[in-house]
Amino acid sequence: MSIAEAGEFGLIARIVARLETGTASLLGPGDDAAVVAAPDRRVVASTDILVDGRHFRRDWSSASDVGHRAAAANLADIAAMGAAPTALLVALCMPADLDPAWAEELAGGLSAEAGLVGAGVVGGDMSSSPTLTVAVTALGDLDGRQPVVRSGARPGDVLALAGRTGHAAAGYTILSRGFRTPKLLVEAHRRPEVPYAAGPAAARAGATSMIDISDGLLQDLGHIAAASAVGIDVDRGAFEIPAQMRDAASALGVDPYAWLLAGGDDHALAATFPAGTALPPGWRTIGRVHEGAGVTVDGRAWQGDKGWDHFR
Amino acid sequence: MSIAEAGEFGLIARIVARLETGTASLLGPGDDAAVVAAPDRRVVASTDILVDGRHFRRDWSSASDVGHRAAAANLADIAAMGAAPTALLVALCMPADLDPAWAEELAGGLSAEAGLVGAGVVGGDMSSSPTLTVAVTALGDLDGRQPVVRSGARPGDVLALAGRTGHAAAGYTILSRGFRTPKLLVEAHRRPEVPYAAGPAAARAGATSMIDISDGLLQDLGHIAAASAVGIDVDRGAFEIPAQMRDAASALGVDPYAWLLAGGDDHALAATFPAGTALPPGWRTIGRVHEGAGVTVDGRAWQGDKGWDHFR
Structure with a gap:
């Protein structure tokens, strides 16, 4: 079966079934937007793109591998600010002839990697596209700390x-x-x-x-x-x-x-x-x-x- | 000049120069992640994708138009929860032969549309890709209100x-x-x-x-x-x-x-x-x-x- 045959809303349901939304999720997938806890009153946010044939190859990496990598690239950016990741949103562009199982396994990988830090996949969007692309946005919480930026290094450090x-x-x-x-x-x-x-x-x-x-x-x-x-x-x-x-x-x-x-x-x-x-x-x-x-x-x-x- | 000639970091600098980061931005583009105010202690988040040839055509819409539309699609999702948009993150996939001016004008359109609601573009990522794709994530603040979800309609409303x-x-x-x-x-x-x-x-x-x-x-x-x-x-x-x-x-x-x-x-x-x-x-x-x-x-x-x- 292809994604075109499964239909957009059928595929969304199959993907959402593979996701864990995490402890910070107050409203997960299925509405116009998600709602995520931001106890610190600031939210850390970062976006990273993986493009098929450029950042990964489907003959080298499984869909689950790609999910793990896409999540990791974003979660690492949050950690690099000194923050704890809370949630991911996923923009998924897929050729219409892609096997829906690939998208489901990707979602499983994303969710599993996010689960390593207690975060979850709370939302996203899908579109057909000639180029398989996974763009992930990660959110995180600073728990009262100042963000650790790139500009603070001092001679002697x-x-x-x-x-x-x-x-x-x-x-x-x-x-x-x-x-x-x-x-x-x-x-x-x-x-x-x-x-x-x-x-x-x-x-x-x-x-x-x-x-x-x-x-x-x-x-x-x-x-x-x-x-x-x-x-x-x-x-x-x-x-x-x-x-x-x-x-x-x-x-x-x-x-x-x-x-x-x-x-x-x-x-x-x-x-x-x-x-x-x-x-x-x-x-x-x-x-x-x-x-x-x-x-x-x-x-x-x-x-x-x-x-x-x-x-x- | 093509994007390949401009180089990734040169292009990022040219794009960032076109962005307004908005009043909620505590740390804008240029670090591993952005930091955005979330005074409500919850953040509303949504992602929407526009794919060249599917959601827009470059002969019908200017780069600035595409920026306005990509921002609007996401900001509307935030508004539909009853929240006020605070920030956008942009994942931009571009063919290496694209004119950097197109990307700059896109950024200008994204920023201008976000500016209509006092929000700004605080971060994102770029990659080369055969398919021009704009995936935007919008964040918003509920200001103490409960999110208005899809499941609350009652007979008689x-x-x-x-x-x-x-x-x-x-x-x-x-x-x-x-x-x-x-x-x-x-x-x-x-x-x-x-x-x-x-x-x-x-x-x-x-x-x-x-x-x-x-x-x-x-x-x-x-x-x-x-x-x-x-x-x-x-x-x-x-x-x-x-x-x-x-x-x-x-x-x-x-x-x-x-x-x-x-x-x-x-x-x-x-x-x-x-x-x-x-x-x-x-x-x-x-x-x-x-x-x-x-x-x-x-x-x-x-x-x-x-x-x-x-x-x-």
Whole structure:
């Protein structure tokens, strides 16, 4: 059966049946709009797009994988402000000949990833389109904290990382060369493992700036450096290369540091903290902030790609 | 110049320069997420998609028109809950060869329409895609009121309408037959005139149910009838046919009531009120709610199309 045969309202009912709306949902799908609790009197909101053939491939990722990734990319943005995600809204553009089961499995993946942080899918919209596209908006709550923005890094701060980098990029390279293993890396491309709790924990510990690493560590740190008018130096020695990544890099003729320092889509969080801060669990020091501009690695300009441009 | 040549970050800067972020924006574009005031401790949220070639045509509508329409479709959903819109987030998928000026003008249209209700564009995402797509998420504030949902209509209630129906559908038919006039109808397709203030006003006046008429009056009233487990009868005599619509219908061989009762995209608001309610300004009675099921016109089943299915 195709979506055209199932009909719009039939498909909506099948999708909504797959969703958990979460504890913050006061009114879920089915009306003109959803209503979500915002106890802090401020709501944090972010939107991220995944396009078929560009951000994912249906022969590499299941519908559920795509749902997990689409949710993770947005939930990570909320966490990177130091907020706790509360809800997702999903804009889903689908070819009319798509199997409705694909859309249902996508919804299941979105809902399951949101459920990791107690959030739910509260609404959205569907349309037919030649290009399968998933645009998700995430909402979150600051629980009385100030948002941790990109502009607060100060010379002397330590640079810290929560979560992993390079894994999703390695998985993408592996898949694009026609391989299916190692599982660790391929799965990281399909479903990022995002350290959601590390975001609010960093905010509570006094992080001066924070960002979700979606386009590559060096490129995303460049946004902090520019917004804060500081220089940032990354200590390459702080990155251990997992054995499976070292083997894959060697077999494929890739510099593993290009994955670790410039690979996107793992949705690690990078933050700066005043020197001497006891880092919360899950955070490790990977560099420092200094007077100046730009991002360096071991004091030198990085020679490889810095990361992803969505129109390149 | 194409978007690919302008580069992602250059284009973001050009677009952000066109945006007003509105009074509720506490942190606008440029960070991982926006922060929007939610004084009510609840946030109303809705998402709507416009796809090139399906919801708009670039030879019929300017980029600014598309921006106005994309914003209006979402702001109307917020108003239909009885809430005041506060902010928009925009997911924009664009072919890499699109002229960046188109995206800038779109942003200007989105921002201008949001400005009509004091809301602003606070964030979003961009991606390249073969299919030009605008997915907007709107947020709003209830100011202490209960949301007006679809399920509250009761037998004996009066059915009322704010805003116009049939105009956008007539404009669409006119354009699709190769004509460009009458302006009133063609412009209604390009830029709906939404009675935003009528939503919160209806809530304050005690509306028992409300809906944004996006897919056609009869189809959308069907959602209220089903959710409320009531029947709704529409009084056809309550609809005046504007002279320009009558002339266009006659010239094109169309029943003007098909436009008025089943045409979408004007984003009028329909609501039910307890009998005897003094309707707020802008609202007029167009029918009544009774025990039963379904939607009738002058007591009989409507023979024409009821409205729009996005996968038909």
